[in-house]
Amino acid sequence: MDLLMSDVRLFVKAVEVGGLTQAADALSVPKASASRQLKRLEALVGHTLLHRGAGRFGLTGEGREFLSTAKEVLEAVNQALSRLSDTNEALTGQLRISVPGYLGRELLSSHLSGFMAAHPLLKLTVDVNSGRVDLFREDADVAIRVGLEGCEDLVARRIKRQILVLCAAPWYLERHPAIEKVDDLAGHFFLTCGPERQAMEMVVPGLDREHIVRAAGVFRANDPELLLRLACSAGGIALVPLLCAKAEIQGGSLVAVLPSFELMPEELNLTYLPARRNTRKIRAFVDFISKALEQA
Template sequence: MDQIKAIRGFVRAVELGSLSAVAREQHTTQPTVSKMIAALEKELGVRLLERSTTSLTLTDQGKRFYERSKRVLEEFSEAVSDARGLTEKPAGQLRVNAPLGLGQLRLNALVLEFLALYPDIEVELILNDRFVDLVEDGVDVALRLAGSLPPNVIARKIAASQRYLVAAPAYLERYPEIRSPADLASHRYIGFARPANGEVTELSGPGGTLEIVTRSRYQVNSSLAIRESFLMGAGLGICPSWLVHDLVASGQLRRVLPEWSAAGQEASLLYPSRRYQSLRATLFMQFLAEKIPQLPGFTAPSFLR
């Protein structure tokens, strides 16, 4: 059995909605297409499609196989073009994952700029603050901030963001003045839920590096909620510059102990550990690697400076 041909027939059956439509497109007969897909199911040992006289319905296994099969066909076509030395045109869908806060505040505008440059590329941007399985979820490129990275991906560091203490002027006026890191223990601290190091914070400054134990009455797993909480005067905390750079510049937030800062936050591009990358994914990663270090609150990683 020609597996590529069978997979292509299966994908087109899903997209066109009937086996007879595939038969017409491929200039063959409906029974031929049906036998080809049945042979594919037999070889895989799973049922991909539930057939009726009027419709086709994907099984759960069929849904997963369909998503992966589309990418196999795209990569096969691109590999053939590359081997033949043909000029490849950037086109097709790109599935991108990124943190919610960074996506809404910064990345959304960059994606729209990228789409304007490449009108034949489509982007599905999925924003959440959890590590996704790039292969299982069909993600072409992920942008992640700090944290440990999964072992089955390739990571490319593209930018860094300084992390420092901030609070609203209204908060600072209500509570005792902060003259040294030791004063932080008696203040209302807002932090990210389930921080990697508990509530022990390392700050570096004129006195070297100190460990500060903080106690958060409020923790939240959203950088946007933390940003809003600072603005409301609910407390102080450490956050990356990209999240609050505009608020500090406008005076809505102030830096606390400006001589002190925490370890910076690194931004990395992740992609599945496979040898072949589509042109659209390569172009998108190149675009972000150039643009993100230029965003307010970001710099190029240290090894590029």
């Protein structure tokens, strides 16, 4: 009995998405065929690789040991296929990109036309969202993410450092004591995308260290533009990317708080699955956008 790459691919996908049925859907394989493929692979290996049954799915000890080898085999095959097909032929098919809303509008919009002009036969789809897509479930080919949290099993390529700013409406600041140092931030209302903290603590990420201040109130949201709207209506001090707040600060509806205080920038990363690192359309987009943002 010979080893079939389709069987190995199905096994790895089942582990990634958490089920044989989901793997069959992702790979467009009939569910009955998926079950036969896994049984064929297990017969060849000589061990049960996956526990499966009512409400039970997971790797066996032998399956866990085989998984690392299976991934290496798939990676080697993908790289070989990529090298063989790496020609000057035009890119075709579809490329799906996931990006947070403000980055799509403020960062990518001015560069995408150049990429589309260079690859006119490639269909580009951009999903602008506020959440994180699951690349293992193939919601997108490439995702732009802030920070590295949740990227442990992905290839992450840093494309830019994002400057942060503390800002508030002038009429909010007029009603509160002057802020001249970080400690003066205590007792204010904050608007942030940061993680939950104990009580009413606000984390101010200084370049030197994290400063923890006791806030009068903290509002959290995963959408910086929502925080900006609240800040403009005197809802508090917002900690947001400068990219988002630049227009409001220039227009005077917001002012920078502690402008001389250096905040730790956030990293923007392009992420994609390790098994697809040599896919031509992904490599072309990653290289193009990385170069474009370096010069921005």
